[in-house]
Amino acid sequence: MKSAPRLVRRATPELSGWPEAFPPLLARLYAARGAVGIEQAQPRLANLLPPDLLAGIDDAVALLADAMAHDRHILVVGDFDCDGATACAVGVRGLRMLGATRVSHAVPNRIVHGYGLSPSLVEELARLEPELLVTVDHGIACHAGIAAAKQHGWKVLVTDHHLPGNTLPAADAIVDPNQPGDRFPSKALAGVGVMFYVLLALRKHLREAGRFPAGVPDLSQLLDLVAVGTVADLVPLDANNRALVGAGLRRLRAGQGCAGLRALIEVSQRDAARLTAADIGYAIGPRINAAGRLEDMALGIECLVTDDATQAREIAALLNEINGERRAVQQQMTDEAERALAAVSLHEAGSSRAAFCFFDAEWHPGVVGLVASKMKERLHRPVIAFAPAEPGSDRLRGSARSIAGFHMRDALAEVAASHPGLIERFGGHAMAAGLSLPMAALPAFEQAFGDCAARWLTPELLQAEIVSDGELRAGELDRRNAELLRDAGPWGQGFPEPLFDGEFDIVTTRVVGERHLKLELAHAGVRLNAIHFGGWEGTAPVGRVRIAYRLEPDDYRGGDAVQLVVVHREPA
Numbered sequence: 001m002k003s004a005p006r007l008v009r010r011a012t013p014e015l016s017g018w019p020e021a022f023p024p025l026l027a028r029l030y031a032a033r034g035a036v037g038i039e040q041a042q043p044r045l046a047n048l049l050p051p052d053l054l055a056g057i058d059d060a061v062a063l064l065a066d067a068m069a070h071d072r073h074i075l076v077v078g079d080f081d082c083d084g085a086t087a088c089a090v091g092v093r094g095l096r097m098l099g100a101t102r103v104s105h106a107v108p109n110r111i112v113h114g115y116g117l118s119p120s121l122v123e124e125l126a127r128l129e130p131e132l133l134v135t136v137d138h139g140i141a142c143h144a145g146i147a148a149a150k151q152h153g154w155k156v157l158v159t160d161h162h163l164p165g166n167t168l169p170a171a172d173a174i175v176d177p178n179q180p181g182d183r184f185p186s187k188a189l190a191g192v193g194v195m196f197y198v199l200l201a202l203r204k205h206l207r208e209a210g211r212f213p214a215g216v217p218d219l220s221q222l223l224d225l226v227a228v229g230t231v232a233d234l235v236p237l238d239a240n241n242r243a244l245v246g247a248g249l250r251r252l253r254a255g256q257g258c259a260g261l262r263a264l265i266e267v268s269q270r271d272a273a274r275l276t277a278a279d280i281g282y283a284i285g286p287r288i289n290a291a292g293r294l295e296d297m298a299l300g301i302e303c304l305v306t307d308d309a310t311q312a313r314e315i316a317a318l319l320n321e322i323n324g325e326r327r328a329v330q331q332q333m334t335d336e337a338e339r340a341l342a343a344v345s346l347h348e349a350g351s352s353r354a355a356f357c358f359f360d361a362e363w364h365p366g367v368v369g370l371v372a373s374k375m376k377e378r379l380h381r382p383v384i385a386f387a388p389a390e391p392g393s394d395r396l397r398g399s400a401r402s403i404a405g406f407h408m409r410d411a412l413a414e415v416a417a418s419h420p421g422l423i424e425r426f427g428g429h430a431m432a433a434g435l436s437l438p439m440a441a442l443p444a445f446e447q448a449f450g451d452c453a454a455r456w457l458t459p460e461l462l463q464a465e466i467v468s469d470g471e472l473r474a475g476e477l478d479r480r481n482a483e484l485l486r487d488a489g490p491w492g493q494g495f496p497e498p499l500f501d502g503e504f505d506i507v508t509t510r511v512v513g514e515r516h517l518k519l520e521l522a523h524a525g526v527r528l529n530a531i532h533f534g535g536w537e538g539t540a541p542v543g544r545v546r547i548a549y550r551l552e553p554d555d556y557r558g559g560d561a562v563q564l565v566v567v568h569r570e571p572a
Helices: 024-032 057-069 082-097 119-128 143-151 191-208 219-232 239-253 259-267 277-294 297-305 309-342 368-379 408-418 439-456 479-487
Strands: 006-009 074-077 103-106 132-136 155-159 173-175 356-359 383-388 395-401 425-428 432-438 465-468 500-512 516-523 526-532 544-553 562-571
Touching: 024 479, 057 074, 057 132, 057 155, 057 173, 057 191, 074 082, 074 119, 082 103, 082 132, 082 191, 082 219, 082 277, 082 297, 103 119, 103 297, 119 143, 132 191, 143 155, 155 191, 173 191, 191 219, 191 239, 219 239, 219 259, 219 277, 259 277, 259 297, 259 309, 277 297, 277 309, 297 309, 309 356, 309 368, 356 368, 356 439, 368 383, 368 395, 383 439, 395 408, 395 439, 408 425, 408 432, 408 439, 432 439, 479 544, 500 526, 516 562, 526 544
Parallel strands: 006 465, 074 103, 074 132, 132 155, 155 173, 356 383, 526 562
Antiparallel strands: 383 395, 395 432, 425 432, 500 516, 500 544, 516 526, 544 562
């Protein structure tokens, strides 16, 4: 129902300033992604942006230092996604490393409490008798929950990275690089990155106060968790985030990750020594996320805070089972969305439909974000998927996913401003957001959201593009380059994994599973194995094709074997 994507090649600037021995292929790829020189291409922890540029950081440190000095109960309140879970684990582990003795954690249940620090969650937390709440990966929009916490007499420190609304909540301190007046150059920190930065600033304060006579704690031990949360949350991997993620990956590859992450790597059948950001995004992150989608994220957080390897393996096995259930639920819901789509024309009243909303009364609210993501990829349109907040509820929870050039949170803000009372609550980023509204309001919201998308989106933005790094010569399609590309990351959001294109002759094809296509291709006298996931279209392709592909080591075959992972195929 959408036009075929257009294959375009990324422009490469002039190469200069790179060491003579530096691989030319990597220099070309890095430069095309905006990295000028090796320091930007492969950033180091020594070049991290300083914490003192974050607004509110001094107030945050003062709150935490005072709580520690008076042995107050610090309660770290996480969120029910991977970023929130890793941020919670970093907060708990880091505060204990720095000397806090009364630290515990809690997390909302998606079905019971909804998102963030809600008044209902606050009432449940009262039995724990906290004295300082530290929110991680949420809080910037939790006005009512923070007000309820203050009524209990608790101090509240908000650490978040989401965009604020028109007003800030009445917390005692707020650290969020996206709040008004913040001077921190990178607005791309994930929630786990913000919490890590708070710990860096707290450690500096405590060190200057002489609180570490036995030696300064090594907070780099937390970077495995920072890497996982940052990659899983799909924030842009700018130089600062790449330094954090790269250091975390090195710890994981060396087997130095926490017990829970080591167990998750094992249960997902990944090779820790060759772990990549893609492995985090497709294998580790989803298993942590599954707990918050179908069960209770407390299980995922417990996996990340335990130091007991046996317990970590038991929890990881359970998370693996839950993730299998999540995949089945997601596939069923996506199939239902596809059936609904089949009844809708992309061209209504002579104009292109710019956005889509999907709803089913039987859908699970914890999985709608994945459905929205799948349909967004399918349609190259902004998509919002809705489900009842709980079975039988007349309130809907929606999860939104966007395309480049359409700022989802700003769009929801415009709809809310032009149609007061239509949306009960919303928040998020440019590419992803969440909202809630009464079921009766869905038709009016769908119309208003579609009108907004039609005004904002141009035909150019609605044309999907696959951006390639150009062609690889036959002599470059080897194991050395495949391993070089794998290890040269981290690649990810805003710093995309290398993708190449070229023309190949099809030698043989066969179907793998029900939807995947295994190919043998020929190029300049060289034969290569290739796999096109989801590439079976009912008939076998023949002749000559143009493909966009990733070059990867074929570890299954071993030796010098490589494999082309096809992401797009069209007749040559």
